[in-house]
Amino acid sequence: MDVPALLRWYRAHRRPLPWRLEVSAYRTLVSELMCQQTRIDTVLPYFAAFMVDFPTVEALASAPTERVLERWSGLGYYSRARNLQKAAQAVVAGGGFPRTIEGLRALPGVGPYTAGAIGSIAFGLDAPVVDGNVERVLARLHAEPNPAKAWLWATAGEALPLGEAGDYNQALMELGATVCLPRGPKCLVCPLRPACRGVGAPEQYPAAKVKKAVPRSRAVAAWIVREGRLLLARRPEGGLLGGLWELPGGVVEGGEPDGASLRALLLQRIGAAIAAAETLGAVAHTFSHLHLDTTVFLATLSGEGSPLGYPELRWVPLADVDGMALSTLARKTLVLGRRAPSA
Ligand code: SF4
Known part of the structure; x- marks a missing residue:
């Protein structure tokens, strides 16, 4: 050289x-x-x-x-x-x-x-x-x-x-x-x-590496606003996107990403039932190991909610949401949420 x-x-x-x-x-x-x-x-x-x-x-x-x-x-x-x-x-x-x-x-x-x-x-x-x-x-x-x-x-x-x-x-x-x-x-x-x-x-040079197929999963997320505040959940430390804030929800195992799967997940993760849910749309996001399609719902809660499956829940004034530590995926879901009639 x-x-x-x-x-x-x-x-x-x-x-x-x-x-x-x-x-x-x-x-x-x-x-x-x-x-x-x-x-x-x-x-x-x-x-x-x-x-x-x-x-x-x-x-x-x-x-x-x-x-x-x-x-x-x-x-x-x-x-x-x-x-x-x-x-x-x-x-x-x-x-x-x-x-x-x-x-x-x-x-x-x-x-x-x-x-x-x-x-x-x-x-x-x-x-x-x-x-x-x-x-x-x-x-x-x-x-x-x-x-x-x-x-x-x-x-x-x-x-x-x-x-x-x-x-x-x-x-x-x-x-x-x-x-x-x-x-x-x-x-x-x-x-x-x-x-x-x-x-x-x-x-x-170098010869192309054979790429592994990346699996695809589906998830749901809820846009829940009360008195101008959006419900956000903080992910557990250590795992994927650890410590970052997102709309509450999660990966749907097996079934359809519909209102029923959202209801079941939110009961588990935030200890509250949803009173109503309406689909706002879906966003696709690719991690290095996973393609994730997330359906976002406009939802209302029938209870207060408590952080069963998250370290913390917070009602964040809508004007302050962008300043939170959010993942790119969470930001994509927020774009859909902001199109909701209540936003
Ligand atoms: S292959 Fe790369 S290193 Fe070789 S001449 Fe071309 S640009 Fe330069």
Whole structure:
């Protein structure tokens, strides 16, 4: 690999991302966790708002978790937000960021990739990183259809220029994100073209992975408004979307997502019967492991309700609902609810 050409290209063409314009271990940690499974364009406004609310690792460590989740709301994969705060708390408890890859890897939610990114970018450690972009570039460069993880880390490490690992790692990632694209790579303008063995048929590398079929489930949710307040339920900590707020309801096992299934679920989960229910529509949402079709009902309760199947229920003024820590799925159901005559 022509590393000097790669570094020259990177320094001339890198995107001016906020965590590159002002570099710190904390900003690198936040940006790396936000960018996992998420497009950079999506991350940018979240990163800016996060830095206003939690400008330092200490501010993040001491913030109420619900506020952190509110700021993360809409980015998905909420375990990242919880791990980010736990990592911040571990950093503060330890008197600062660890300065070794092993120390960084011991932080909650920090794997070899994130440790390599923080270590090389913020502390100048000579550590490689391998993410999806780096994997694609290396596989094409070496015409390797099935690159094993160990081979990728070794190959990234062998070419690493000592003392310049931060720029080298970011250059490989940036090349994968902007030039060596999954579809239609721009080989004509690539600084690695002269030595690239994948030129000519780059999309053959790496070979496409066989995707597992994602199962489909159905769920119901209730839009219940009383005196201008919407009933929201907080999901249990630890599970899928743990700690986030949503319309009460749940997955329907076996039967139809109708008023009867909603009634049975709400009796179990909020200890109150519904007096009436009318369908408002359905929303589809895809998690990494599941497609979920949720039917939303306009409902009224015949009792008060108590949090049997949730840690907490809250009647939230309609004007305050958007400020709650809601999942993307919950936000989709709210759009339907707001079309209800009572909203
Ligand atoms: S020459 Fe083409 S395939 Fe090779 S690294 Fe560059 S963009 Fe990717």
